[in-house]
Amino acid sequence: MPAGGVVPLTAAPQSAVDGLLNAGKIAQVNATGPARGVDVSKAARFLDNAATSLVALTTLSAPPGMIFDVAHNACHDAGEAMLAAYGYRTASGPGAHVTVGRFLEAIFDQPPAQTAARAFDTLRAARNGLRYEAKNPTSTHLSAALYAARTLVPAAAARLA
Numbered sequence: 001m002p003a004g005g006v007v008p009l010t011a012a013p014q015s016a017v018d019g020l021l022n023a024g025k026i027a028q029v030n031a032t033g034p035a036r037g038v039d040v041s042k043a044a045r046f047l048d049n050a051a052t053s054l055v056a057l058t059t060l061s062a063p064p065g066m067i068f069d070v071a072h073n074a075c076h077d078a079g080e081a082m083l084a085a086y087g088y089r090t091a092s093g094p095g096a097h098v099t100v101g102r103f104l105e106a107i108f109d110q111p112p113a114q115t116a117a118r119a120f121d122t123l124r125a126a127r128n129g130l131r132y133e134a135k136n137p138t139s140t141h142l143s144a145a146l147y148a149a150r151t152l153v154p155a156a157a158a159r160l161a
Helices: 011-022 040-059 064-085 096-107 113-133 139-159
Strands: 026-028 088-090
Touching: 011 026, 011 096, 040 064, 040 139, 064 088, 064 096, 064 113, 064 139, 088 096, 096 113, 113 139
Parallel strands: none
Antiparallel strands: 026 088
16 A cells, blocks of 8 residues: 555646645645645545445436436545545635535546546536526436446545555
8 A cells, every 4th residue: 555545646636736725725634744634544434435325326226316416426425535535625615516526637637537527527517406406417417427426436446545
């Protein structure tokens, strides 16, 4: 297992993460010490939640909106896991969900995880319609949510391997 329990970021992803940090979108957790606030235990808990959601997706018999929500939550939990694993949290205030997506896009710079991370922002917007406008997800949104969850959760887990 790598030092701190997480696969180190290469130069380009680290630069993108630094951009989020410099823009005030994320903050370092416990910025002192060699591990820079890395919380592998918290990351593992979020990944456990994400994995539970993935299992639920294989057995869930529910309306499309509920399936979409479970898939979206799995992606979000994968993002929170990665934030914790690398020693960051989203900054306080509006836009935290957007920032989780931006962080996923920053750290996953190769397909297929890169493609799934980019889909997360679309899923977030669709989820807002579901939550705040009582809209149903389209079949395209549902397929994208399932793809993203099934791709991001294992990609995040591999970062802690």
